[in-house]
Amino acid sequence: MRITTRSASRAASSVVVAAALALVGVQAAGATASATAKASTVTCTTANTKLTVTEVSRPINHLLLKATNTGTETCDAHYAPFLRAGADAQAPLAWAEETKPQAVVTLQPGQSAYAGILTYSPDGEGGGTEKTLGVYFTDRNAAGTGKEKTLNLPNGGAFFNSAATVTYWQANAADALAW
Structure with a gap:
């Protein structure tokens, strides 16, 4: 048994x-x-996107950075862009940590991602009017990728001080400007 x-x-x-x-x-x-x-998803870079920066009426002291996927493959806009306000900038703008989305913004060809830029605050120190904005994308490890793209700022320039920050990439402009 x-x-x-x-x-x-x-x-x-x-x-x-x-x-x-x-x-x-x-x-x-x-x-x-x-x-x-x-x-099959690649990292968004200056080589596979078109970048534009525009002034917005609200909120004040803000610009809107738009990245449109011009490539043939889906790309991921990781973290936030590294931004250099002016040709002589020594460090990139700080990332607004409170704007971190729950997921990476993924762009199909033709779709756009947005980042809001606070150029200055009364709480900030120093500053000056800058005519250009250097943009680097980040990879999945938060390191810069590819080449810098230099954009001319609207209206001949914008004032930046030590309080300047940029949001993480967002799927729509309203979220990028909501902070």
């Missing part, structure tokens, strides 16, 4: 193990398919 019970128990265990291995294989295949799908 013991031999029959052990054989039945071993057979049942083998079925459970086989089912578990099959499940792991299915999950691994799904992860591979997911990774393959994600691999």
Whole structure:
């Protein structure tokens, strides 16, 4: 009787193990398919996007940066752009951490991402009128990518001081200017 019970128990265990291995294989295949799908998405850079910067009427002291995917592949706008206000800027504008979205903004060809730029605040120090804005995209590790794109600021320039910040990339202009 013991031999029959052990054989039945071993057979049942083998079925459970086989089912578990099959499940792991299915999950691994799904992860591979997911990774393959994600691999077709590239990082947005100045080479595969068109960048524009415009002045907005509200909120005051703000500009709107727009990045439109001009490539043929879907691209991810990671984190926030590195912005250099003026040719002599020593450091990029600070990122407004409270604007971090829940997910990376992914752009199909022709779609746009937006970043709001606070140029100055009465709380800031120093400052001056700058005529250009240097833009670098970031990769998934928050490092700069590709070449800098230099944009002319609207109306011949904008005043920037130490309080200047930029939002993370947003899927729409309203969210980029809501902070």
